[in-house]
Amino acid sequence: MDGLISFLGAVGSMVTSWALIDVVWATLLGIIVGMLPGLTATLGVALLTTLTFKMGADRAILILICTYVGAIYGGSRSAILLNIPGTPANAATALDGFPLARAGKAGSAMAVATTGSVFGGMVGMIALAVIAPLLAEFALRFGAYEFFWLAVFGVLVSGQLTSLDDPVKGWIAGFLGLFIATIGQEGIYAVPRFSYGSTDLSGGIGLLPAMVGAFGFAEILTVMRQEAYEAVRSKADSVWSGIRESYKYKVTALRSGLIGTLMGLIPGVGEDMGAWASYAAARQASKNKEEFGKGSIEGLLAAETGNNAAVPGALIPVLTLAVPGSAPAAVLLAAMIIHGIRPGPLIMIESPDFVFSVVAMVFLATIAMGVLGLLLTRPLVMVLKVTRERLMPIIFVLCTVGAFAIASRTFDVWVMLFFGFFGFILRELKYPMAPLILGIVLGDILDKSLRRGLVLSDGDLSAFLVRPISMVLWVTALLFIVMTMPSIRTQLGKLVGRKSKGDSL
Amino acid sequence: MSQPSMDKADFVSSIVLTLFGAGVVVESWRLPRLEDLNVNPYTVPGIVPGFIGIFLTLSGLFIFIRSLKRGGWKLRVTADGSRRWITSAMVKRTVVTILITMVYAVVLFPNVPFVIATPIFIFAFVVATETMKYGKLPGMVKLLTALVLAVVAGIVINYVFQELFYVRLPGG
Numbered sequence: 001m002d003g004l005i006s007f008l009g010a011v012g013s014m015v016t017s018w019a020l021i022d023v024v025w026a027t028l029l030g031i032i033v034g035m036l037p038g039l040t041a042t043l044g045v046a047l048l049t050t051l052t053f054k055m056g057a058d059r060a061i062l063i064l065i066c067t068y069v070g071a072i073y074g075g076s077r078s079a080i081l082l083n084i085p086g087t088p089a090n091a092a093t094a095l096d097g098f099p100l101a102r103a104g105k106a107g108s109a110m111a112v113a114t115t116g117s118v119f120g121g122m123v124g125m126i127a128l129a130v131i132a133p134l135l136a137e138f139a140l141r142f143g144a145y146e147f148f149w150l151a152v153f154g155v156l157v158s159g160q161l162t163s164l165d166d167p168v169k170g171w172i173a174g175f176l177g178l179f180i181a182t183i184g185q186e187g188i189y190a191v192p193r194f195s196y197g198s199t200d201l202s203g204g205i206g207l208l209p210a211m212v213g214a215f216g217f218a219e220i221l222t223v224m225r226q227e228a229y230e231a232v233r234s235k236a237d238s239v240w241s242g243i244r245e246s247y248k249y250k251v252t253a254l255r256s257g258l259i260g261t262l263m264g265l266i267p268g269v270g271e272d273m274g275a276w277a278s279y280a281a282a283r284q285a286s287k288n289k290e291e292f293g294k295g296s297i298e299g300l301l302a303a304e305t306g307n308n309a310a311v312p313g314a315l316i317p318v319l320t321l322a323v324p325g326s327a328p329a330a331v332l333l334a335a336m337i338i339h340g341i342r343p344g345p346l347i348m349i350e351s352p353d354f355v356f357s358v359v360a361m362v363f364l365a366t367i368a369m370g371v372l373g374l375l376l377t378r379p380l381v382m383v384l385k386v387t388r389e390r391l392m393p394i395i396f397v398l399c400t401v402g403a404f405a406i407a408s409r410t411f412d413v414w415v416m417l418f419f420g421f422f423g424f425i426l427r428e429l430k431y432p433m434a435p436l437i438l439g440i441v442l443g444d445i446l447d448k449s450l451r452r453g454l455v456l457s458d459g460d461l462s463a464f465l466v467r468p469i470s471m472v473l474w475v476t477a478l479l480f481i482v483m484t485m486p487s488i489r490t491q492l493g494k495l496v497g498r499k500s501k502g503d504s505l
Numbered sequence: 506m507s508q509p510s511m512d513k514a515d516f517v518s519s520i521v522l523t524l525f526g527a528g529v530v531v532e533s534w535r536l537p538r539l540e541d542l543n544v545n546p547y548t549v550p551g552i553v554p555g556f557i558g559i560f561l562t563l564s565g566l567f568i569f570i571r572s573l574k575r576g577g578w579k580l581r582v583t584a585d586g587s588r589r590w591i592t593s594a595m596v597k598r599t600v601v602t603i604l605i606t607m608v609y610a611v612v613l614f615p616n617v618p619f620v621i622a623t624p625i626f627i628f629a630f631v632v633a634t635e636t637m638k639y640g641k642l643p644g645m646v647k648l649l650t651a652l653v654l655a656v657v658a659g660i661v662i663n664y665v666f667q668e669l670f671y672v673r674l675p676g677g
Contacts, residue, residue, distance in 0.1 A: 054670050172522065172564050175557050179529060182554045191537055191550040217606070224602040224634065225595055389638060390651070392602075393630035394658050397623050400610050401662060405672040410615050417610055429518055430511065447553040454547035 003129060006353050010360035019062060020364075026063040027368040028376075030070020034077075035383050036391060037084045038223035041071035041271070042215040042327040042437075043395075046208055049335045050402035057339035062361050064335055065315075068328050069121060069365035072271050072307050073373060076113035080300075081106060081384060089271035089310075092279040092303035099295035107377060111242025112297055114373040116253060116304035119246075121366035123257030123305075124264065124312030129359045131265070133352070136320040139345035144453040145464050149473035150267070151446035154323055155439050156477050158268025160484055162432035167485065173431045174268075177439020178446060180205050187448050200411040207334045207440055209403040209412040210419045214433050215327065216399040217420025220392050222427060239377055242297075249298045252282045253305050260306035264313020268438035270326025271307040271314070278306025312362045319343050319355055323442065327434045330441050509576070516577030519569035526561030533558055598637060605630050619674045620663045627655035 014020060026048075033044035044067050052060035075086030080097035093113060100109035142150070155178065159170030183194045184204030195201040246253070256278035263274035282302030283292045292299045314325025315332070322344040324330035336343050347355060373380075403416035423433060457463030464470060482488055506514065536551035538544075572578070590596060605626065613622035631651040635643045643651070666672045 051665070051670065168564055168567060172561065172568075175560050175564070179554060179557045179561070182557065186550045188548055189539060189542075189544065189550060191539070193536060193550055193554060194532060220606070221599060221602060225599045227595075389631055389634040390654060392634075393605075393627040394654075394662075396606050396609070396630075397627065397658065397662055400614055401619075401666055401672075401674065404614075404674070405666060405670065408673065410675060413610055413614065417607075428506065429514055430506075450553055450556075451548040454552075455545050459547050 002352075003133065003356055006356035007129065007359050007363075010353070010357040011363060014062070014360060014364055019059065022059060022063055023066050023364045023368050024372070026066035027070040027365050028372055030067035030365075031074035031077075031369065031372060031380065032383050033067065034071035034074025034086045034090075035380065036386065037078050037082070037086060038219050038388060038392065039071075039395065040087045040215055040219060040328075041068055041075070041089070042211060042331060043219065043399075044068075044071045045328045045331045045335075046211045046215065047398050047402045049208060049331055049338070050212075050405045053335075053338055053406065057336075057341055058357065060339055061332075061336065061341070061358070064332055065358065065361040066365040066368065068332065069308070069311055069362065070369055070372075071328070072311055073114070073117040073304075073369050076117065076304055077110065077380060078384060080109045080113065081381065087271075089275055089307040090303075091272065092275040092306075093300060095279070095293050095303070096296045096299040099293075100297070100300065103295055105242075105295075107239045108242035108245060108297075109300060110377055111239035111374065112246050112300050113304040114239075114370055115243050115246040116256070116301040117308040117373070118366055118370035119253045120257045120260050120305035120307070120309035121311065121362065121369065123254070124261045124309040125359055125362045125366065127258075127261040127265075127309075128312040128316055128362060129356070132316050132319050132355050132359075133348050135316060136345055136348040136355075139320055141469060142321075142345060143467075144449045144456060145467050145470045146473065147445050148449035148453055148464065149470050149477070150321065150323060151442040151449065153473050153477040154267030154442055155435055155446075157266055157480055158438050159432070159435040160481055161266070161269045161273050162434045163430070164484065165486065166430065167481070169429075169431045170435050173426065173433070174435035174439045177436040177441075178443045179439075180210070180436075181440045181443020182447060187444060188451060200409065205415055205440070206406060206412055207437075208331065208406050209415040210440060211327070211331055211334075211437060212399050212403050213416035213419025214423035214437065216395065216402075217416060218423030218427060218433075220396055220399075221420065221424040223388050224392060239374055245297050246301055249301050252285070252298050252302050255281060255285070256302040256305035257309040260309030261313035263306070264310030264325045264329075265316050267317055267323045267325060267442075268327075268330075268434050270329065270434065271310040272434075274310030274313070275303040275307035278302045278309075308366075312359075315358060315362070319347055319358060320345060322445075324438060327437050330437050333441065512572050512575040512577030513580055514577075515568050516572035516580070519565050519572055521565075523562055523565030523569060526558050526563075526565050529558030529561060530555055531558075594637070598634065601633050601637065602630075605633060613676070615675045617676045619667070619676055620659050622676060623659035623662060624652075624655040627658055628652055631655070 030044060033039045034041060045064050048064055048067050052063050071087060072089050075090035076093045076097065078084050078086040079090040079094035080101050083094050083098040085091040085094050097109045097113065155174035156171060159174040160167045163170030184202055185192050192202040259278045259281055260274035263269050263277050279299055279302050282298055283289055286298055314329040317323045317325045318329050318333045322333060324333050333343060341354060342350065399416060400413055403412045406412060453464060533551035533555035538549045609626040613626060628651055635647065667674060
């Protein structure tokens with residue numbers, strides 16, 4: 001009940017103040033960022049973090065959340081109209097959205113995407129309001145052993161899920177991130193590691209310049225490398241039929257909302273998997289499986305509900321464990337720390353109102369996204385006429401200035417450039433970026449927790465394995481990894497096939 | 506990237522990764538152990554990077570062996586193939602993008618006033634990439650709009666950061 005009062009209070013104070021203006025422009029900016037191929041939600045949130053770091057905490061976090069919500073939704077527009085996902089989270093959207101647009105139903109498809117995104121956002125928001133306080137209370141029982149396993153669990157599962165065809169590459173990306181986090185003075189004795197006398201390196205690698213490089217500059221190089229995309233020509237039909245169509249698939253929407261939230265909750269997995277897992281589940285359960293990939297309203301609805309539900313889902317571990325659920329959530333975590341907010345298990349004790357403020361921010365951003373998405377269907381299509389040759393240099397200037405602005409250090413510009421090249425090469429070699437970033441975020445937690453745990457157990461490694469929560473974490477991670485290994489999946493598939501054949505005989 | 510090309514890329518990158526991982530192990534071993542401070546040996550600074558280095562070495566070796574089995578070692582670099590790759594439109598676009606962005610970030614941004622450096626960069630980028638796109642220098646209207654875009658973007662970004670957010674940009 002206290003939570004509901006805090007939530008209503010936060011909504012009330014935001015709608016009766018200038019904050020409402022921030023909600024509108026930041027969500028619209030997010031939608032535009034998401035729509036433009038080459039600009040991801042992570043880049044949008046990272047660049048806006050550099051632009052808002054002199055604002056008050058509440059205002060800055062509100063703007064960032066609105067941008068995040070808007071960008072994940074905005075990516076559906078280019079997926080539908082150009083067959084190019086605006087953000088990686090909209091890849092599943094393109095499968096059915098683009099065939100619908102080609103069939104002259106672009107307006108309906110955009111309305112289905114909007115309805116799904118709003119519904120997904122609301123499901124995720126309710127989960128955030130319910131789960132976050134419970135998880136924060138539960139996390140108070142976490143000690144060094146549990147935080148160690150949480151970090152390992154996050155990196156391994158994120159690596160696995162973001163690189164399903166080749167999980168080893170996902171794990172390598174995660175461990176490279178963990179290594180990058182060890183550069184600079186370590187947190188127990190302040191011994192500089194891998195700094196080689198450089199004062200700048202002793203201070204460590206900043207998360208934001210690294211992310212601006214890995215998601216901004218690397219993306220510029222990737223976009224410029226590819227063939228140019230054609231500016232959109234298709235016209236949008238009526239949006240209202242799309243809303244009516246969506247209602248027919250309410251069960252799919254609810255299922256996708258729950259799956260998306262769960263995917264958001266898992267560290268470092270986020271919106272991309274939220275969309276894919278929801279899409280796969282919808283296809284599995286659908287009576288019209290053959291329509292999937294050829295313009296299925298149900299498929300489009302599942303993908304868009306799943307990715308937007310993952311946004312509030314990804315905020316749950318950010319607030320309660322200081323572990324990001326996705327790459328944009330990692331930036332948001334960094335932004336919260338910059339603004340003096342301390343996410344983690346103590347958040348419900350130190351600042352419970354903040355958690356419900358975040359719920360209110362997600363609520364208003366989701367409403368704004370739905371209203372703007374429906375009202376501006378036709379004007380927003382104009383955004384896709386901007387060519388990459390004119391957009392990318394401006395984005396690069398923002399990447400450079402943004403990296404510099406955080407600490408007024410030219411060194412951060414070098415960091416941005418390094419991560420741009422490094423990220424570009426890793427992408428070309430099919431190494432995912434999300435585990436790398438998660439590794440950088442979790443490196444400090446893993447480092448301190450392992451060393452503290454070893455001191456507490458006097459070097460006895462079994463202490464890491466036998467505590468109940470630790471056991472749940474490592475057994476779950478192990479089972480999950482084994483079950484999703486391509487070779488094990490094939491073997492299991494054969495076994496199930498043989499069993500069902502045996503039963504039918 | 507096709508599977509054979511990926512196997513070749515994996516072959517080369519796994520060697521780099523394995524050597525890097527081994528380097529991390531060696532460097533972690535060389536980190537101070539603070540014996541003179543009598544610190545607990547389980548908390549020495551090199552322990553975590555050491556484990557990370559071991560993981561990177563082993564996984565690098567795994568990819569190396571896998572790429573060997575898949576024939577990734579058959580690199581076969583020919584002069585003709587290299588020439589075709591270097592002169593492809595994709596590589597040209599990437600190289601031009603890298604060159605122009607590097608000149609801006611490394612030379613112009615730290616040394617030249619922002620309101621001058623940024624329009625020069627944006628204009629040069631647009632003209633270079635549009636010339637490659639259309640196969641000839643863009644027409645007068647396109648050049649003019651590129652110039653307006655460059656100047657306006659430079660002024661607006663400069664105003665937002667320097668005047669609204671009080672970030673003193675380098676370059677004077």
